[in-house]
Amino acid sequence: MFKLLLSLIFNKASTYEWKIQIAAHLLKSALFEQTQIGDVVSIKKMGHKSYKKKEIVGVAYNFKTNKITSLTEEKSFKGYK
Numbered sequence: 507m508f509k510l511l512l513s514l515i516f517n518k519a520s521t522y523e524w525k526i527q528i529a530a531h532l533l534k535s536a537l538f539e540q541t542q543i544g545d546v547v548s549i550k551k552m553g554h555k556s557y558k559k560k561e562i563v564g565v566a567y568n569f570k571t572n573k574i575t576s577l578t579e580e581k582s583f584k585g586y587k
Contacts, residue, residue: 507531533567536574547578556584 510531514524547560564577 533565533574541576547576552582556582558582 510527514527519527541562543562543564545562547562549557549559552558558580560578560580562576563579566575566577567573568575
């Protein structure tokens with residue numbers, strides 16, 4: 507955080523840039539203590555040697571409910587876990 511603040515001071519950032527950079531830093535530090543992008547959430551066996559896995563591909567913040575949610579995507583693959 508200290509490095510970010512120094513960078514903003516030396517680059518003479520506007521107040522809008524300060525708000526965006528600090529909010530992004532705090533959001534990243536709050537979320538990535540628990541999960542990482544690319545983490546596998548679940549694996550389902552669909553048939554003989556075919557599986558579906560659900561993994562995290564992004565992060566979203568809902569301002570109405572004040573919650574951080576993970577965006578997931580299902581991918582099919584063949585083989586073993």
